Amino acid sequence: MTITITAFERSPDGGKGLARDTRVRWALEEVGQPYDVRLVSFAAMKAPDHLRLHPFGQIPTYEEGGLALFETGAIVLHIAQHYPGLLPQEDDARARAIMWMFAALNTVEPPILELMTVRIIEHDKPWSAERLPLVMDRIRTRLDQLSARLGEADWLDGAFSAGDLMMVSVLLRLRMSGLLDEYPRLAAYVARGEVRPAYQRAFAAQLAINAPPG
Amino acid sequence: MTITITAFERSPDGGKGLARDTRVRWALEEVGQPYDVRLVSFAAMKAPDHLRLHPFGQIPTYEEGGLALFETGAIVLHIAQHYPGLLPQEDDARARAIMWMFAALNTVEPPILELMTVRIIEHDKPWSAERLPLVMDRIRTRLDQLSARLGEADWLDGAFSAGDLMMVSVLLRLRMSGLLDEYPRLAAYVARGEVRPAYQRAFAAQLAINAPPG
Numbered sequence: 001m002t003i004t005i006t007a008f009e010r011s012p013d014g015g016k017g018l019a020r021d022t023r024v025r026w027a028l029e030e031v032g033q034p035y036d037v038r039l040v041s042f043a044a045m046k047a048p049d050h051l052r053l054h055p056f057g058q059i060p061t062y063e064e065g066g067l068a069l070f071e072t073g074a075i076v077l078h079i080a081q082h083y084p085g086l087l088p089q090e091d092d093a094r095a096r097a098i099m100w101m102f103a104a105l106n107t108v109e110p111p112i113l114e115l116m117t118v119r120i121i122e123h124d125k126p127w128s129a130e131r132l133p134l135v136m137d138r139i140r141t142r143l144d145q146l147s148a149r150l151g152e153a154d155w156l157d158g159a160f161s162a163g164d165l166m167m168v169s170v171l172l173r174l175r176m177s178g179l180l181d182e183y184p185r186l187a188a189y190v191a192r193g194e195v196r197p198a199y200q201r202a203f204a205a206q207l208a209i210n211a212p213p214g
Numbered sequence: 215m216t217i218t219i220t221a222f223e224r225s226p227d228g229g230k231g232l233a234r235d236t237r238v239r240w241a242l243e244e245v246g247q248p249y250d251v252r253l254v255s256f257a258a259m260k261a262p263d264h265l266r267l268h269p270f271g272q273i274p275t276y277e278e279g280g281l282a283l284f285e286t287g288a289i290v291l292h293i294a295q296h297y298p299g300l301l302p303q304e305d306d307a308r309a310r311a312i313m314w315m316f317a318a319l320n321t322v323e324p325p326i327l328e329l330m331t332v333r334i335i336e337h338d339k340p341w342s343a344e345r346l347p348l349v350m351d352r353i354r355t356r357l358d359q360l361s362a363r364l365g366e367a368d369w370l371d372g373a374f375s376a377g378d379l380m381m382v383s384v385l386l387r388l389r390m391s392g393l394l395d396e397y398p399r400l401a402a403y404v405a406r407g408e409v410r411p412a413y414q415r416a417f418a419a420q421l422a423i424n425a426p427p428g
Contacts, residue, residue, distance in 0.1 A: 051359075055359050055362065055363035056317070056360075057359065058321075066306060067306045067309060067310075069309060069310065069313050070313065070317070071320060071321065072316075072320075073316040074309070074312055074313035074315075074316040074317075077312065077316075078309050078312075092280060092281045095283060095288070095292050096283065098288055098292075099283050099284065099288035101288075102285040102286075102287040102291075102319070103285050105316070105319070105320050106285060106287060106319050106320065106323075109320075110327060114328070114331070122348070125341070125344075125345075126341070127339070127340070127341030127344075130339075130341075131336075131341065142270065145269050145270050145271065146269065146270075148265075148269065149269035
């Protein structure tokens with residue numbers, strides 16, 4: 001069955017790979033599944049056709065036969081549960097890999113998204129400059145804890161898993177802020193993710209759309 | 215095997231059921247699994263023993279035999295995947311129920327947590343009053359979309375599932391704000407969750423700890 005995902009017709013990040021379709025592309029590349037991409041404009045994302053597929057009017061979505069999913073976490077988990085390569089076989093190790101997916105999305109990413117709120121959505125507000133260091137410190141709390149847990153290991157729990165895929169993707173959002181450079185272990189962890197051939201292919205695929213060669 | 219979860223020795227909400235252990239208790243009640251509770255003080259949550267179990271120093275955690283998990287979403291999903299009662303049998307319907315868990319935690323809850331930031335963490339900041347309506351409007355955007363998708367249905371996708379358990383739990387955080395009252399369909403949806411006997415037992419169990427009868 002053909003897998004079709006949606007992505008921005010034009011990503012707001014101009015091809016840095018931070019749009020969430022990159023996470024799904026990466027997962028599909030890790031498990032070696034081909035996929036089609038349907039590009040969606042900002043206007044089309046809020047139109048009834050797309051809202052039937054994604055009630056919150058976002059990308060990515062995932063269609064495969066009669067199944068239609070939204071939410072990047074759910075899509076990556078579905079891929080990981082149906083194709084080998086992203087989750088350990090053993091039951092407890094599998095539960096822990098899924099745990100790290102939730103930790104990436106629910107504990108580490110929320111303060112990072114607040115950084116986007118300060119820098120973009122509330123950029124022109126009078127409190128923006130004064131709020132920034134507060135938000136940065138909330139991110140540092142999470143990075144301190146994550147770095148302590150990772151220690152000298154290559155990945156969060158044994159071999160590379162969907163949990164690492166999600167955590168690396170979330171941490172990549174911090175590159176521009178300079179925060180990642182304060183945590184050499186985490187910077188090296190992200191770099192290990194980025195050099196994976198599957199990540200490289202996913203990144204190149206989104207770049208081809210967002211920054212087509214002149 | 216005995217299941218042991220952790221909860222606040224004294225919840226900051228004084229027993230309103232908003233601490234995340236209530237979500238895990240509810241899931242365990244829905245599937246009819248007994249569990250033990252270990253109470254943790256704020257100081258103990260940041261101590262090495264607890265950090266080994268939960269690297270981000272929070273509650274709840276879940277221990278069962280050799281398995282130790284943190285992250286409420288991962289714990290509820292683990293329970294739902296191992297005991298019948300919270301996920302449909304059919305593959306695609308199961309993926310969609312899990313999708314709603316992620317939607318609750320990653321799309322609906324983040325703006326609601328920003329409300330806690332405004333009201334509690336940044337309560338004494340000069341921008342707090344001016345930021346509040348911006349954050350409220352971001353929540354309304356999600357509630358508009360969620361209410362449109364729910365329509366006249368009782369639950370988000372067929373029978374009650376772990377997706378509804380998580381969405382109702384997230385929406386319950388809004389009760390005090392008055393925002394839920396602007397959405398009669400969502401208020402009725404939350405009420406349907408609250409009257410479930412399993413929720414009632416979970417709520418009573420956390421209340422017994424947090425507001426013991428004088």
